[in-house]
Amino acid sequence: MGIRLLLIGLSTERIVFRRTVCKLSLNYLGFCQMTTQIFNTDKALGFAMRTTVLLIWKELLHRKGSFFLAASVLTAAVALCVVVTITEDANQRETRRVTRDIGFNLRIIPRGTDMEEFYLSNYSDQTMPESSLDKLARMKNFSYNHLVASLQKRFLIEGHRVLLMGISGEQAPPGKKKPPMIFSVEPGTLHVGFEAARLLGVKKGDAIALGEKTMRVARAMPEMGTVDDIRVIGLLSDVQEVLGLKGQINEIKAIDCLCMTADKNPQGILQEQLQQTLPEARVVMQSSIAEARARQRQTSEKYAAFVLAAVLLVGAVWIGALAVVNVRQRFGEIGLLRSLGYGSQMIGSLVLGRAVLIGLISALLGYFLGTWLALAWGPEIFPVTAKAIRAMPSLLPWALFVTPLLAAVASLIPAAMAVTQDPAEVLRNQ
Amino acid sequence: MPPTILLTNVSKHYLMPRGRRVVGLDKVSLSVEAGQFVLVEGPSGSGKTTLLLTVGGMQRPSSGQVTVAGYDLIALSHSKRAKFRAEHLGFVFQMFHLVPYLNVLENICLGAGRKSDAKAQARVLVDRLGLADRWQHKPSRLSVGECQRTALARALIARPEVILADEPTGNLDPENTNRVLEVLASYCDEGGSVLLVTHGQEAYGHVDRRLRLENGRLTELKLEG
Ligand SMILES: Nc1ncnc2c1ncn2[C@@H]1O[C@H](COP(=O)(O)OP(=O)(O)OP(=O)(O)O)[C@@H](O)[C@H]1O
Ligand SMILES: [Mg+2]
Numbered sequence: 001m002g003i004r005l006l007l008i009g010l011s012t013e014r015i016v017f018r019r020t021v022c023k024l025s026l027n028y029l030g031f032c033q034m035t036t037q038i039f040n041t042d043k044a045l046g047f048a049m050r051t052t053v054l055l056i057w058k059e060l061l062h063r064k065g066s067f068f069l070a071a072s073v074l075t076a077a078v079a080l081c082v083v084v085t086i087t088e089d090a091n092q093r094e095t096r097r098v099t100r101d102i103g104f105n106l107r108i109i110p111r112g113t114d115m116e117e118f119y120l121s122n123y124s125d126q127t128m129p130e131s132s133l134d135k136l137a138r139m140k141n142f143s144y145n146h147l148v149a150s151l152q153k154r155f156l157i158e159g160h161r162v163l164l165m166g167i168s169g170e171q172a173p174p175g176k177k178k179p180p181m182i183f184s185v186e187p188g189t190l191h192v193g194f195e196a197a198r199l200l201g202v203k204k205g206d207a208i209a210l211g212e213k214t215m216r217v218a219r220a221m222p223e224m225g226t227v228d229d230i231r232v233i234g235l236l237s238d239v240q241e242v243l244g245l246k247g248q249i250n251e252i253k254a255i256d257c258l259c260m261t262a263d264k265n266p267q268g269i270l271q272e273q274l275q276q277t278l279p280e281a282r283v284v285m286q287s288s289i290a291e292a293r294a295r296q297r298q299t300s301e302k303y304a305a306f307v308l309a310a311v312l313l314v315g316a317v318w319i320g321a322l323a324v325v326n327v328r329q330r331f332g333e334i335g336l337l338r339s340l341g342y343g344s345q346m347i348g349s350l351v352l353g354r355a356v357l358i359g360l361i362s363a364l365l366g367y368f369l370g371t372w373l374a375l376a377w378g379p380e381i382f383p384v385t386a387k388a389i390r391a392m393p394s395l396l397p398w399a400l401f402v403t404p405l406l407a408a409v410a411s412l413i414p415a416a417m418a419v420t421q422d423p424a425e426v427l428r429n430q
Numbered sequence: 431m432p433p434t435i436l437l438t439n440v441s442k443h444y445l446m447p448r449g450r451r452v453v454g455l456d457k458v459s460l461s462v463e464a465g466q467f468v469l470v471e472g473p474s475g476s477g478k479t480t481l482l483l484t485v486g487g488m489q490r491p492s493s494g495q496v497t498v499a500g501y502d503l504i505a506l507s508h509s510k511r512a513k514f515r516a517e518h519l520g521f522v523f524q525m526f527h528l529v530p531y532l533n534v535l536e537n538i539c540l541g542a543g544r545k546s547d548a549k550a551q552a553r554v555l556v557d558r559l560g561l562a563d564r565w566q567h568k569p570s571r572l573s574v575g576e577c578q579r580t581a582l583a584r585a586l587i588a589r590p591e592v593i594l595a596d597e598p599t600g601n602l603d604p605e606n607t608n609r610v611l612e613v614l615a616s617y618c619d620e621g622g623s624v625l626l627v628t629h630g631q632e633a634y635g636h637v638d639r640r641l642r643l644e645n646g647r648l649t650e651l652k653l654e655g
Contacts (some may be wrong), residue, residue, distance in 0.1 A: 054536070055529075127447030221533065326567065338525040340541055340584075341516025343509055425490045427479055427596055 003257070017362040052346055056353045070322045070358050071365070074407060077315030078366020078399050079373060082310055082392075086374035087381065088304035090389045096298060108136065108274070108282045118284075122227055123152040123163070127248035128280045130168070130236070136252060138173045139277045147171040149249045151239050155232070157208065160199040163231045164210070166239025168249070185235045189218035196227035197221070208232075210242045252281070277301040312406060320410035323355060327414040328423075334418050335426030344419045351418050355411035360406030367399045432500065434591050434623040435462035435485055440494030442480055442646070454480035455491065456646035462625070464591070467618040467636060470627045472552045472643035476525045478627045481643065485625060486519055487511040499591040507637040516543040520585030523594040526577045528569040534580050535565045541584035548587065559613065575606030582613055593617065597645065611636045 003237065016159035058109045065385045110126035117125050133149040138384060148170050155164035167185060185191060192202060197220040202208060215234060223229060238244050270283050327334070371391045431552060439472040442454035454477045458585055470478050483489040487503045488511075496503040506514060520541065521593050528537050535552050542548035550587040559579040569577055578598060593614065597647045607630075614624050615636045626633060634640070642653040 051540070055532075058531040058536075068475055076590070203541050332525075332527055333529055334528070338512065339486070339512070339515065339521050341512045341519070341543060422488075424483045427486075427488070427521075427523065 007068050008360055048346065052349050052353060055350055056357060059330075060354065060357065061349075063329070066322065066326055066329070067358070070319060070326075071362050072405060073318040073322065074315055074358060074362030075366040075369060077311050077318075078363055078403055079370035080311045082367055082370025082395055082399070083374045083377075084304055085395060086371065086379055086389065086392055088300065088386060089375075089392070090382045091300055091304075091379050092297065093385040093388050094384075095300065097384050106254040106270070107286065108132075108254060108278075109252060109284060110279050111280055111282045113282065116255075121154065124250040127151070127245060127250045129246045130240075130249050132278055132281060133168060133171060133252055135278055136254075139273065147252055147254050149236060149252045151236060151243065151249045152251060154241055155210070155243075157196075157200060157210065157232070160196070161230070162196045163227065164242065165231050165233045166236035168236040169232060185233060186218060187235050188215055188240060189234065190215050190234040191219045191221060191231075192217050193221050193229040193231040193233075194223040196232050199230075208233075213238070213242050279365075293385050314407050317357065318408040319327070319407050320413060321359070323351060323414035324410040324417065326354070327351060327418045330418075331421070332348070332426055334421050335423045338421065338423035339426060347421075348415045348419050351411055351415035355407035356404040359398060359407035362407075363396075363399035363403035366403070367396050371395075388407060431464065433461040434464045434466075434499055435460065435625070436495070436497040437461075437485070437635055438495040440484060440491045440496060442477075442484060442489070442491045453477070453646040455484065455648075458646070458648045460492070460605045460641070460648060462592075462623050462639075464623055465618050465621050466638045467624045468626065468641060469633050469637040470625060470630065470641045470643060476643040477646040478643050479596055480646075481493055481648075482596050482625060482627060485592070486521065486594050487514055497644075517588065519593050520588065520590040520593040522578070522585050522593065522598040524597040524600040525595050526569070526574075526581040528577055528580055528584075530569055532565050533568055534572070534576075535582055537569070538583045538587055540586040543588055545588065551587050552583065555586060559583050574601050575603070575609070576600060578606065578610055579613075582610060586613075588615060591622060593622060593624045595624060595628075597627055597629065599628060599630070599632065607632050 105305060109124040110128040112126045113124040114126075130149060133147060137147055148405075149168040150165055152163060152165040155162055169184065180306075190208060192200070192208075197203065197217075200208065202217050203220050206215055207214050214236065221228065236249070240248060270285075274281055274283055334350075337347060337350075375389060375391065378389040382389065437458055437460040438643055440455055441457045444452040444454055446452055456477075458481065461514065470481060472478055480609065484491050485498055487496075488500070490504065499514075501514055501518070503511060503514070508513040528576070529540065532540070535549070535556065536556060537547040542551065545551070553565075559582060559608055561576060561579055561583070564572060569580070572580065582598070585595075595614065599610055602610065611633055618624055618638070619644065626637065634654065637653070640653050642649050642651050
């Protein structure tokens with residue numbers, strides 16, 4: 001027990017003191033029990049209980065300064081925790097949105113694909129029916145954000161080799177309306193990659209003959225430094241017509257939420273699910289992207305947890321220190337109560353009860369302050385998903401539970417100080 | 431009837447660094463009957479406070495026997511001694527030691543422990559000690575005389591067998607001093623025992639016995655007049 005280590009070498013009374021700290025931790029439970037007994041019919045106990053509560057309450061009101069200080073520290077800590085929790089949520093959302101632009105997580109390709117060829121050419125040599133896209137989209141436990149079907153093949157235009165690619169309209173999960181992640185292509189038009197445009201000598205507005213079909217260049221892309229530079233992209237149906245592969249595709253790209261869980265083998269799970277609904281397909285995960293995303297998310301979560309822990313620790317140390325000051329201040333008062341025969345349980349309850357009360361008040365104030373701060377500043381920090389930042393009422397019960405507990409634990413040492421204080425000293429130090 | 435306070439050969443030594451010993455009490459034997467008002471005097475450092483702490487069960491003597499109100503204090507555990515204090519002892523201090531954030535009535539009730547008729551008892555005492563129009567005030571708004579009377583009421587409320595008073599009149603003017611002594615005397619008339627530590631001679635007219643402590647040794651003096 002860490003607290004006990006702290007105590008080693010404190011004073012000649014340290015053994016009593018250490019025993020007291022342990023006893024007091026049990027005492028906290030006792031205190032909670034006692035509080036519920038305020039209205040107990042047992043008169044004597046009720047009286048002692050009422051005396052304790054009266055003393056705690058009046059002391060708080062009397063020493064407003066130290067009450068205010070302790071409550072401020074704890075309120076600030078709670079508020080900070082609430083802010084961090086709410087904004088970490090926002091941060092996750094924002095990150096998901098921002099990293100979405102990095103690319104796709106999953107490539108779903110025809111089952112019979114020659115993988116050697118697939119990696120060499122970057123597309124599958126097999127095709128599957130376009131209807132696979134709908135089947136995938138309707139699959140029950142397949143969670144995704146975006147699906148795009150494509151048909152891609154090497155193609156010769158005026159003697160130059162390019163990658164001709166047709167893409168379908170983007171499919172969002174049912175009930176969800178998401179803005180498209182990639183550009184949409186108009187029928188009869190092409191988006192030409194930088195290198196392809198250079199080779200073909202075309203610019204926006206020019207016409208290109210693809211076999212028997214003539215199409216217009218809607219856009220000449222800037223240099224990307226990737227395979228995109230030799231891509232010529234058109235609408236799926238146009239490209240199917242050009243390649244003579246009506247109703248066929250050779251890839252579906254997907255962003256799948258599953259990839260972002262810490263789960264060991266999302267690919268395996270997906271593979272299994274696909275087996276039943278989409279026997280014609282297999283899934284390839286672009287693990288570097290998925291991993292980077294998962295790692296980024298975990299880092300962010302860890303960081304938030306670290307900040308929370310640090311804030312709580314600092315808050316606890318402060319509360320403990322302030323409680324020590326308070327107990328010192330009440331030297332005479334505590335000695336008097338002991339000389340009047342008040343037992344350790346009551347003296348300990350005075351200190352712990354005070355901490356619990358401050359904890360409850362701070363939890364309430366801190367929750368509302370933190371929520372207000374997060375709602376006020378969150379949208380500026382996370383502009384893209386600003387609308388999704390909301391109060392988290394579930395934090396309130398947590399705050400009301402954790403804060404008083406933390407304050408009480410932090411006050412164990414001062415409570416032990418109070419309990420072990422020698423009443424004889426009061427008589428002496430007149 | 432057995433004596434309320436019975437000390438037999440009680441010694442108290444304080445151990446100082448480097449093995450030095452300070453004498454607090456030196457083989458003190460004392461017997462106080464119920465109803466006796468006993469004055470303890472002596473120079474500073476002679477052991478007067480030590481004597482009160484020992485009788486009050488707040489300090490274990492180095493040797494000897496201490497019996498108060500029928501309880502062998504040396505045999506009692508820490509918590510039993512606290513309970514004993516609450517039920518059988520009253521303390522009055524020179525500095526009153528009132529709780530600053532409680533009013534007169536609440537301060538008095540603190541002395542009642544778990545007795546449930548505390549409020550009613552406290553009101554009786556408030557009237558008796560002339561604090562009737564002051565009971566709602568906090569200590570900071572009381573005169574020192576009123577503070578000490580409040581502390582007295584706090585000591586009396588549990589109707590203890592023994593009241594231990596350490597220079598209770600040290601900060602008071604003659605009139606208030608007299609008032610406090612009268613209250614203590616009437617408490618003895620009702621059967622209580624008082625150990626009063628004081629320097630002045632004002633108490634001579636009220637007490638039944640005079641004791642003198644010097645270097646921890648107790649001697650009984652004759653009561654003049
Ligand atoms: N905790 C202690 N440690 C060491 N010595 C002590 C302690 N308490 C008291 N003494 C010593 O014991 C002796 C008796 O002290 P005590 O307080 O009983 O005297 P007193 O008669 O009440 O003095 P005063 O009139 O000044 O209050 C003194 O010499 C004092 O220094
Ligand atoms: Mg003294």
